[in-house]
Amino acid sequence: MKYKAVTLEKINKFYGDNQVLKNVDFSVNSGEVVVLIGPSGSGKSTLLRCCSGLEIAQEGDISVCGQKLLNDGVLLGDDELNELRQDVGMVFQSFNLFPHLSVIENISVAPVTLKIATKENSKKTAMALLEKVGLANKANAMPANLSGGQKQRVAIARALAMKPSVLLFDEPTSALDPELVGEVLQVMKLLAKDGMTMVVVTHEMNFAREVADRVVMIDNGIIIEQGKPDDFFTAPKHPRTQEFLHTVLNA
Amino acid sequence: MGLDLDFTPVIESFPALLDGTMITISVTIISLIIACVIGMLIGVVRSNGNSVLSCFFNVYVSVIRGTPLLVQLFIWYYGLPRVGIMLPSFLCGILGLSLYSSAYISEIVRGAIQSIEKGQMEAARSLGMSKRQGMTKIIIPQAIVRMLPPLGNEFIALIKNSALISLITIHDLMHEGTNIISTSYRDLETYLVIAVIYFVLTNISTFILRSFENRQLKSQAN
Ligand SMILES: Nc1ncnc2c1ncn2[C@@H]1O[C@H](COP(=O)(O)OP(=O)(O)O)[C@@H](O)[C@H]1O
Ligand SMILES: [Mg+2]
Secondary structure, eight states: OOOEEEEEEEEEEEETTEEEEEEEEEEEETTOEEEEEOOTTSSHHHHHHHHTTSSOOSEEEEEETTEEEEETTEEOOHHHHHHHHTTEEEEOTTOOOOTTSOHHHHHHHHHHHTTSSOHHHHHHHHHHHHHHTTOGGGTTOOGGGSOHHHHHHHHHHHHHTTOOSEEEEESTTTTSOHHHHHHHHHHHHHHHHTTOEEEEEOSOHHHHHHHOSEEEEEETTEEEEEEOHHHHHHSOOSHHHHHHHHHHHTO | OOOOOOOHHHHHTHHHHHHHHHHHHHHHHHHHHHHHHHHHHHHHHHHTOOOHHHHHHHHHHHHHHTSOHHHHHHIIIIIGGGGTOOOOHHHHHHHHHHHHHHHHHHHHHHHHHHTSOHHHHHHHHHTTOOHHHIIIIIIHHHHHHHHHHHHHHHHHHHHHHGGGGGGGTOOOHHHHHHHHHHHHOOHHHHHHHHHHHHHHHHHHHHHHHHHHHHHHHHHHHO
């Protein structure tokens, strides 16, 4: 089954006079893992945020799991948008855990608030997810007492609690100390193996090589090149891609 | 020219001062509660940007903050009857103090809400929560902790400002003191005793608020 999880068509996005996404066509198949790379300021975050309706592109169409999120620059109505967002998980560079809630409450607050599960059931689900990300022993800890890697794993569990069809990662390991990057990537690999549809913005080229079905290079708001990781990394075609890979891989 | 202090008249009238103190305490607490409700509402609306309501509240806050409390109290007490609204002085005092304080509290609320990192609301929204749910479940619980210290200051200010309601014939602590002076002519002694009572009130409040804040902090830090 190869239906599209996310489709962006002819997306133009401006901040004032600054055009950040330029006629972007981009789609993700169900079950696919796409790694999005590109220099800082090229529009990677903006592209992800458009997919979950956190930013509005002025022109173009976006569909998520068959439902129109953006129709010719017009965003879905509030209630429907909220519902659609349950289907699009987001993991942020800065974790954005809720500091006033314990780890398990961080995971269960949305399902309970949105009445998707009873309090009891959502706690059970949350425990199972904590198990999955290896943090069952931290269920009652407060976020402030976790390491960065632990925080990000909780954030992933929190996103998973909504049973999303797609998971978007915006530089999930960029804020981490190097020794904590591995544990987060490990969890992401596990999700990929489970068949989760994922779009990952990252500078971790080894992860891309190992896990991605497709690598997409965006530069200055334009998708300039994409391909299977093997081809992409061994023989990048575009000079900007070559230059970018050169700087990242020699960092 | 020795200083001839005589506290006897003040001490003899102490029951009256206590009655006045009770009035001061109750007016202040009632006003604070009303001010918190109004201030919360205005603060939340204003923190959400540019609705018509928020423009209206902007004007409200700048008018209230830009004019003396005493003038406002006189408008409620002496001005309203001219347009046919006659309120008992006690209500005028509560009205004046709570409206005045609500403007300051709304600024505290707005500041606290806006101090919460943008990513918090984004995380809530990305999980599918509505703006309102994000506000009530995620933003406000965090903002309240940041509001407590400035709200404490506002409460202290309210206790002290409440002395002005004596000028619209409410029998508060200040008013009872003035009465004692008018019969005994012991102004220095009376004002000193009143000052001490206000001082005790504000410091007891500070102490209670501090311990409350500490409990809040502890419960959040687990
Ligand atoms: N809220 C914003 N307001 C104005 N400009 C923005 C905003 N967010 C991002 N930009 C601009 O859009 C461009 C792309 O940003 P972003 O998508 O964050 O890039 P990346 O994630 O690839 O580093 C940058 O030039 C950035 O300055
Ligand atoms: Mg970015």
